[in-house]
Amino acid sequence: MFRSFMKFITLALLIAFAPLGCSHSVAADNQDARSDLSERSYSSIYWSDGDSGKIGDIKFRLANIDAPETGSMKQRGGAKCELERELGYEAKAFIVDFTKGKSIRIVRDYGKDRYGRLVVDLVADGEDVGAAGVDAGHLRDWLHIKGRAQSPKPDWCQP
Numbered sequence: 001m002f003r004s005f006m007k008f009i010t011l012a013l014l015i016a017f018a019p020l021g022c023s024h025s026v027a028a029d030n031q032d033a034r035s036d037l038s039e040r041s042y043s044s045i046y047w048s049d050g051d052s053g054k055i056g057d058i059k060f061r062l063a064n065i066d067a068p069e070t071g072s073m074k075q076r077g078g079a080k081c082e083l084e085r086e087l088g089y090e091a092k093a094f095i096v097d098f099t100k101g102k103s104i105r106i107v108r109d110y111g112k113d114r115y116g117r118l119v120v121d122l123v124a125d126g127e128d129v130g131a132a133g134v135d136a137g138h139l140r141d142w143l144h145i146k147g148r149a150q151s152p153k154p155d156w157c158q159p
Contacts, residue, residue, distance in 0.1 A: 050091030065130040066142040068156040084156035091138040
């Protein structure tokens with residue numbers, strides 16, 4: 001009876017702690033994949049709005065940057081006012097034009113956000129994409145530390 005109990009306990013412990021052993025190798029694989037990203041250069045990029053899009057199969061969001069929303073004011077997460085939507089379309093047009101025909105590179109990967117997008121710093125022909133948008137007035141700085149916003153989301157409805 002004691003021997004059966006010990007086998008049961010051993011098996012239970014193996015099952016309970018098996019994911020911990022696996023998570024290390026998965027994390028190591030993810031780290032290897034992340035380091036590969038910074039070594040790649042991309043020639044095309046799709047922008048869904050002024051601060052997020054897709055490079056190949058990678059959905060991304062610019063780190064520490066906010067762009068005005070282009071979504072309908074009726075939808076959750078959409079623009080808060082018509083001015084924000086207009087600014088959102090201008091921001092997207094700027095960022096599309098800024099990166100068009102340039103060599104795009106991910107220079108820093110902060111991991112995934114709550115929507116599964118990779119949060120990154122991008123450069124286009126060596127120039128920081130987010131900083132260029134901020135300098136042009138189409139994007140705003142929005143600092144995050146460990147995925148947490150350090151200030152309220154910028155208000156695009158106040159000119």
